[in-house]
Amino acid sequence: MSRARSKSISGVVDITKKGIIYLLLLAAAFFYLFPIYTAVNTSLKSNQELAYGPVNIVRNPEFANYLKAFSEIDKPIWNSFVITMVATAISSALGAWGGFGYSKLKFRGSSVLFLILVLGFYIAPQSILIPLLRFIGSIGLYNSYWGLILTHTAYGVPITTLLFRNYFESLPTEVVDSARIDGCSYIGTFFRIALPLSLPGFAVVAIFQFTNIWNEFLFGLILTRGADSQPLTVAIGNLKGTTVASWNIQMAGMLISVLPVLIVYIFFLKLIVKGLLMGSVKG
Amino acid sequence: MTVLCLLFAGATALGSSANELVVYHWWTAGGEKEAIDALFEVFIDEHPEYSIVQNPVAGGGGGILRAQIKTMIMAGNPPDTFQITYGHGMISSFVSVLQPIDDLIKGYNIPEDVYEWGRVDGVMYGVPLNLMQNNCLWYNVDLVEELGIEMPIKSLDEFLGVCARVKAEGYVPLAVGAGMGQQFWLGTLFEAVNSALSGGGADFFVDYYAGKTTPSESEVFIETLKVLRTLIVNGFVNDDWSALTWDQASDLMATGKAVFYVMGDWAKGHFTSMNMVPNVDFGYQPFPGTDHVFIGHADCFVLPIGVDRKIAKDWIQFLTTVKAANTFCPIKGAAPFVLDAPLDVYDDITKEILGYFRDDGVAKVLSQFGAPPESYLDVFGTAFSEYFNSPEINENTLGNFDYAYEEVFLF
Amino acid sequence: MSKRVQILLFILPGLILVGLFVYGFTAWTFQVSLTNWRDVGSAGDFVGLDNYIRLFSKDRVFKTSLVNTLKLTLVFIGVTIPLGLFLAVLLDLNLKGKQLFRLIFLLPLSFSFVASASMWTWMFSPEIGSVNALLRAIGLDSLTQPWITSDKQALICIAIAYVWQFSGFSTLVYYAGISGVAPEITEAAKIDGASTFQRYMKVIIPMQRPATLTVLMILLMYSLRVFDLVWLMTGGGPGSSTEILSTFMFRTAFNRNRFGYGAAVGVVMFAISILIVIPFFARLRRSEYE
Numbered sequence: 001m002s003r004a005r006s007k008s009i010s011g012v013v014d015i016t017k018k019g020i021i022y023l024l025l026l027a028a029a030f031f032y033l034f035p036i037y038t039a040v041n042t043s044l045k046s047n048q049e050l051a052y053g054p055v056n057i058v059r060n061p062e063f064a065n066y067l068k069a070f071s072e073i074d075k076p077i078w079n080s081f082v083i084t085m086v087a088t089a090i091s092s093a094l095g096a097w098g099g100f101g102y103s104k105l106k107f108r109g110s111s112v113l114f115l116i117l118v119l120g121f122y123i124a125p126q127s128i129l130i131p132l133l134r135f136i137g138s139i140g141l142y143n144s145y146w147g148l149i150l151t152h153t154a155y156g157v158p159i160t161t162l163l164f165r166n167y168f169e170s171l172p173t174e175v176v177d178s179a180r181i182d183g184c185s186y187i188g189t190f191f192r193i194a195l196p197l198s199l200p201g202f203a204v205v206a207i208f209q210f211t212n213i214w215n216e217f218l219f220g221l222i223l224t225r226g227a228d229s230q231p232l233t234v235a236i237g238n239l240k241g242t243t244v245a246s247w248n249i250q251m252a253g254m255l256i257s258v259l260p261v262l263i264v265y266i267f268f269l270k271l272i273v274k275g276l277l278m279g280s281v282k283g
Numbered sequence: 284m285t286v287l288c289l290l291f292a293g294a295t296a297l298g299s300s301a302n303e304l305v306v307y308h309w310w311t312a313g314g315e316k317e318a319i320d321a322l323f324e325v326f327i328d329e330h331p332e333y334s335i336v337q338n339p340v341a342g343g344g345g346g347i348l349r350a351q352i353k354t355m356i357m358a359g360n361p362p363d364t365f366q367i368t369y370g371h372g373m374i375s376s377f378v379s380v381l382q383p384i385d386d387l388i389k390g391y392n393i394p395e396d397v398y399e400w401g402r403v404d405g406v407m408y409g410v411p412l413n414l415m416q417n418n419c420l421w422y423n424v425d426l427v428e429e430l431g432i433e434m435p436i437k438s439l440d441e442f443l444g445v446c447a448r449v450k451a452e453g454y455v456p457l458a459v460g461a462g463m464g465q466q467f468w469l470g471t472l473f474e475a476v477n478s479a480l481s482g483g484g485a486d487f488f489v490d491y492y493a494g495k496t497t498p499s500e501s502e503v504f505i506e507t508l509k510v511l512r513t514l515i516v517n518g519f520v521n522d523d524w525s526a527l528t529w530d531q532a533s534d535l536m537a538t539g540k541a542v543f544y545v546m547g548d549w550a551k552g553h554f555t556s557m558n559m560v561p562n563v564d565f566g567y568q569p570f571p572g573t574d575h576v577f578i579g580h581a582d583c584f585v586l587p588i589g590v591d592r593k594i595a596k597d598w599i600q601f602l603t604t605v606k607a608a609n610t611f612c613p614i615k616g617a618a619p620f621v622l623d624a625p626l627d628v629y630d631d632i633t634k635e636i637l638g639y640f641r642d643d644g645v646a647k648v649l650s651q652f653g654a655p656p657e658s659y660l661d662v663f664g665t666a667f668s669e670y671f672n673s674p675e676i677n678e679n680t681l682g683n684f685d686y687a688y689e690e691v692f693l694f
Numbered sequence: 695m696s697k698r699v700q701i702l703l704f705i706l707p708g709l710i711l712v713g714l715f716v717y718g719f720t721a722w723t724f725q726v727s728l729t730n731w732r733d734v735g736s737a738g739d740f741v742g743l744d745n746y747i748r749l750f751s752k753d754r755v756f757k758t759s760l761v762n763t764l765k766l767t768l769v770f771i772g773v774t775i776p777l778g779l780f781l782a783v784l785l786d787l788n789l790k791g792k793q794l795f796r797l798i799f800l801l802p803l804s805f806s807f808v809a810s811a812s813m814w815t816w817m818f819s820p821e822i823g824s825v826n827a828l829l830r831a832i833g834l835d836s837l838t839q840p841w842i843t844s845d846k847q848a849l850i851c852i853a854i855a856y857v858w859q860f861s862g863f864s865t866l867v868y869y870a871g872i873s874g875v876a877p878e879i880t881e882a883a884k885i886d887g888a889s890t891f892q893r894y895m896k897v898i899i900p901m902q903r904p905a906t907l908t909v910l911m912i913l914l915m916y917s918l919r920v921f922d923l924v925w926l927m928t929g930g931g932p933g934s935s936t937e938i939l940s941t942f943m944f945r946t947a948f949n950r951n952r953f954g955y956g957a958a959v960g961v962v963m964f965a966i967s968i969l970i971v972i973p974f975f976a977r978l979r980r981s982e983y984e
Contacts, residue, residue: 018789025784025791029798035858036801038824039813054817054824055831094707101704105697115975117708120716122971124919126943127960128719130357130726130953135719137358154715157708186700215806217922222354226338233808237926238341240812247816254812261804269797273866350948353734376951379735462843463929523820525932526843588735658950665755669933672845686754694748694952 043069043251050248062248069239069253075227076235077256080214083145083231087152088209094153095160095205096198100190102161103168104176114165121158125218133222143224148231151223152213159212160205167201168194204274211261211272232257304335304594307365309348310615311339313530314552318615325610326601333594338362346464349657356380361587363595369411369583370653371403372492377657381408382586384599391603393620400649401583409583410602413617416636417578417650418475418570421544421554423536424563426454430542435568439479439510442571446519449542457514458541459524460532461671466664468529468546469671470651475545477507478648479572485646488578492654494692498684505676512674525668537565545570547580547650548636552616555630567632569639577645580653581620655691662687720964727957738954745958756959758934759942762849766938767917769853770860775909777857778864779902783894785865786872796869800862807859811926814855818842845935848928852936856923860916864909871905872898911974918967939963 038054044061070077102114132151133142141147171194179189220231227235236257239250265272310319316339323335340348345367352365361380367373374381383406391410401409420436427434430452436442446456461468478484482503490496491504498504514520521527521535529546533553536544544550554565561567569576586599601607608619613628618637626634639645651659666687670680727745731738749756781799785792802810817824818841826838842851875898883893921940924930930937930945937945943963947956 021784021787021789025781025789025795028781028784029795032798032802032858032862034824034828035813035817038817042816042824053827053831054822055827094711098705098708101701105701105704107697107701113705113709116717117705117712119968119971120712122915122967123716123720124940124960124963124967126919126921126940127723127964128716129944129960130947130957131719131722132715133354133357134359135714137360142355142358142360151715154711157711158716161708185695186697187695187703190704211804215808217806217808223358225351225355225360233806233922236806236808236812237922240808240815240926247822250812250816254809258805258809261806262801265801265804266797269800272800273870346949353948353951356734376733377735379733463931466931523840523843525845526819526821526840656951658952661945661949665931665934668931669845672933672935683754686752690950694955 039251039255042247043249043255045248047246047248050246065248065252066256069249069256072239072249073232073235073253073256076230076232079145079229080232083148083152084210084213086145087149087156087213088206090149091153091156091160091209092202092205094157095162095164096195096202097190098157098161099164099166100168100194101186103165103171104173104189104194105186114161118158118162120155121162123155125155129218129222132219136223143226143229145229147223148219148229151219152216155219156209156212160209163205163208164198164201167198167204171197203268204271207264207268207271210264214261301592302333302594304333304364304598305338305362306335306598307338307340307348307352307362309340309342309345309366311341313556315549315615317556318552318611321614322607322611325606326598329601330594330597333597342464346660352377356587361589363590363592364584364586364598366582366584367409368652369401369409369581370649371401372649372655372659373653373657374401374408374583374585375403375656377585378403378408380588382588382590383408384410384586387586387596387599388603392622394622396647397581397620400581400653409585410599411581411583411620412602412608413582413612413615414620414637414640415547415549415580415582415617416569416639417471417547417580417652418478418573418576419546419548419550419636420475420568420570421533421536421546421550422566422568423539423542424566426539426542427566430454432542434566436571439476439572443510443513443519446514446543447517450518455521455535455541456519456543457521458532458535458544459520460527460529460535461524461664461668462527462531465528466668467651467660468532468664469667470660470663471547472545473507473511473667474578474650475570475573476510477503478576478578479570480506480510483507484573484576484578485648488648488654492649492651492659494655494688496688498688499681504684505681508670508674508676508680511670512676515671515674524671548618548633549616551630551632552614555616561630561632567635574639575645577639577647578650579640579647580650659691662691720961723957723960723964726954727961729954731954731957733951734953741954745955746962748955749958749962755934755937755942759937759939762934762936763918763938765849766853766856766920767914769850770856770917771910771913773853773857774861774864774913775906777861778866778909779868779899781861781865782868782872783899785869786898787890799865802859803862805859807920807922808926810855810859811923814851814858815842815927818851842928843932845932848932848936852924852927855927856920859923860913863912867905867909868902871902875901907974907977911970914970915967918963918970939966 041058042050042054043065044058044063046060046062049058049060102110136142136147136151141150175193176189179193184192215233217233217237220234221237224230224234236254239253308319310316323337327333327335340351342348348365349367355361367377385407388407388410393411397411398407401407401411422434430449432445436445449456459468459472474488477487480503487503496504521541530553533544533546533550535541537554537557537559551561551567555561559565584599584602586595605621605624608621608624609628612619616633618629618633618640626637640647666683669683728740728742729738730741785796820826820838820840820843823841825841829835829837839847842848879897880893883897888896919940920938921944924936924938925941925944928936930941939959940963943956943959946952946959
């Protein structure tokens with residue numbers, strides 16, 4: 001009898017505990033989702049509905065807002081795609097190449113050189129803004145895709161190399177050694193053994209870089225002029241700066257810019273998690 | 284897919300052909316945009332083989348455009364021409380990358396003092412296009428009639444009294460918009476108020492913008508601060524001034540929430556683009572107590588070093604014609620410099636402004652947009668904004684202004 | 695092909711790129727900081743350490759920007775680390791829907807700072823923003839604030855936006871750390887009679903020191919270099935209430951035309967990032983040898 005009662009009492013306490021935890025989780029979820037809700041809400045409002053306040057849910061969604069926003073940013077969207085894809089591909093490839101070298105080739109000074117390379121990740125972009133601008137200009141790549149691709153590649157190599165080195169560390173050395181014994185050069189081993197095995201690593205690194213480069217603003221601002229070559233982030237920034245700030249169009253444009261990475265996050269969450277962790281837990 | 288992207292990435296370099304004029308300006312909306320578009324059309328009419336590549340860059344008062352121009356110049360990629368505000372201070376901030384244009388604009392029929400406004404070391408680098416007055420007071424005609432205010436207001440004291448009455452009736456007396464990136468509009472208000480004080484206006488600004496006046500040692504400067512303090516402390520200014528852009532503040536007056544508005548005469552273009560009629564919906568007078576001072580400036584186009592194409596030179600010369608002036612200025616709401624421009628295309632308020640300008644008894648002063656070095660706008664904009672947030676006149680505040688002065692003129 | 699040549703082939707591309715783009719450019723910036731280069735076009739003369747002397751002795755706005763950066767960093771880190779830990783614990787409790795909650799908490803990380811800035815600037819706008827609108831909608835009108843238009847609150851607004859954007863990272867690292875705790879340890883605690891609460895407080899959380907270190911370093915690094923968010927939300931204003939190091943540097947160079955002086959600020963930022971990173975790296979190498 002008492003056992004049943006204590007069980008039911010503890011059952012009640014359990015439910016209350018669970019309830020509180022859910023409440024907390026929901027409160028956190030609210031904090032994170034409320035801004036997105038109001039942004040989506042506003043982006044669908046016509047100019048008249050805008051006047052009724054941002055919290056009230058839209059009554060007659062105006063999808064035309066998205067078309068209008070899209071027409072303002074159509075070239076920058078394409079620019080961002082090209083720049084991001086190419087820079088991601090190149091910086092990931094270089095990262096795999098270098099990461100393999102630091103991981104599987106033992107040589108004197110390897111950890112020092114590696115440190116020097118990785119330190120590049122920590123540099124604040126403001127510190128090198130002006131020389132970067134002058135250099136890119138002097139080689140004729142100002143306001144071009146390749147100017148930004150080169151820049152993003154150079155500043156992406158430290159982190160991609162780090163990620164790949166960590167990844168290759170987990171590849172057993174026996175695999176490499178047996179290839180060497182068979183007479184394969186390191187380079188050959190890289191292409192024949194390591195590369196095929198590194199596809200999961202590539203996925204993680206590529207997603208990581210894609211996010212970073214797609215969302216980058218300062219380099220895009222400095223190294224381009226006008227919609228011809230400017231990336232989407234800069235276009236969104238300009239949209240915000242226009243004096244006729246119709247918030248519905250702005251929010252629509254902003255959400256368009258967020259969409260690619262958002263989709264990647266939703267579908268590849270596990271890989272994202274892996275990437276963020278691989279980069280942060282060093283050694 | 285990646286291969287495709289690589290191929291596309293190759294098609295990047297932008298070369299402008301000899302018949303394309305790459306122009307940068309900041310007239311991105313409203314009457315200003317219409318005006319520059321019309322001007323481009325007339326230029327193409329006269330030179331059908333040319334075409335224009337416009338690059339309007341938004342951002343209050345041109346600050347963002349100028350930053351953009353600097354990055355382009357640093358990258359070795361200047362445009363064919365760009366717009367900046369006209370004045371020896373502003374131009375001197377760019378002079379090392381500009382070509383002299385004295386030969387190109389020979390015969391430009393404008394008053395000699397206007398030439399003087401823009402000469403740096405005796406040389407002209409920019410061709411001024413449109414005359415603008417800064418110390419203007421705009422008012423909502425309906426509200427003024429409703430509240431029984433007699434216009435024009437004759438003195439600063441009278442103005443402050445009127446503000447008190449307006450506030451008592453529940454309206455915002457003076458609309459101010461000096462939000463993000465636009466804090467320098469407080470400098471325009473400063474100019475207007477200062478000119479209404481004795482010892483202010485022309486007597487003050489010529490030296491002040493030349494860097495000869497230490498703020499804390501200038502009685503007039505401190506007097507002006509006191510008046511500004513009165514405006515803020517008594518609630519004569521809208522609470523959200525630091526959140527509004529200048530056109531949002533204009534709208535406060537246009538929609539009848541505020542009665543008065545201090546802004547240069549480009550506000551007129553803004554009002555007319557909202558279909559308001561001069562002297563019917565909105566009115567103008569020089570800021571109370573300043574009808575003996577004309578604080579003005581202009582927009583101009585320049586010729587960067589490294590640009591020697593005929594099309595750019597043709598553009599500069601085109602701007603000296605009466606046709607250019609009378610195409611651009613009326614739509615924009617400004618007045619022409621050219622002395623022989625027929626005035627029938629201008630509205631009454633513009634004619635009134637031009638009348639002040641041509642009156643020999645009115646002292647003409649170049650405003651903050653042209654006279655001091657470019658950094659004045661940003662540095663003092665911040666300083667004024669801080670003062671507006673806590674309008675106390677003490678050692679700290681005056682120290683801030685002295686520091687701002689040192690940073691702009693002495694460093 | 696000899697091993698030597700192969701080593702060089704593997705490491706040279708990355709080192710050349712970084713050598714130029716990181717170290718070369720930093721050296722150039724340092725050299726420029728020793729000149730009084732102002733106004734685009736002219737080169738400026740050598741003035742030695744004058745710019746630095748002025749920065750640290752006379753410049754008021756630099757001091758303000760340092761203080762603001764510090765304030766922002768403290769609030770940002772002070773909130774994000776406990777918040778991340780707290781949420782990670784909640785997630786670890788393995789309630790139903792945990793996957794969904796995890797996704798929600800990480801969503802803001804996918805946003806660019808530009809997007810966040812657009813969104814939060816509008817949200818914090820006193821008249822039409824959704825924060826005040828929400829307060830009004832639930833009857834808390836009296837709590838509405840000037841938010842981003844006030845020189846006293848603007849920095850807090852930025853901090854809130856920043857926390858929103860980045861706390862997911864902290865949550866994630868702690869979540870990984872907590873899931874990585876060997877089940878034997880938690881089992882042992884359970885056998886010893888510890889309640890869930892005690893298990894977390896006394897065993898699991900104290901084991902998160904490495905995770906805290908990681909989060910701390912990454913957050914510090916981002917705090918120092920944050921630019922996009924602040925520049926697009928307030929531009930450093932109202933007044934200089936949200937001026938931070940990065941916006942100060944940008945403004946000094948591009949709005950005030952003091953390129954040499956701005957370069958000095960850039961070098962200071964570089965020095966600070968080195969100061970933050972080196973201790974962490976030293977710690978890491980030490981633990982590698984343990």
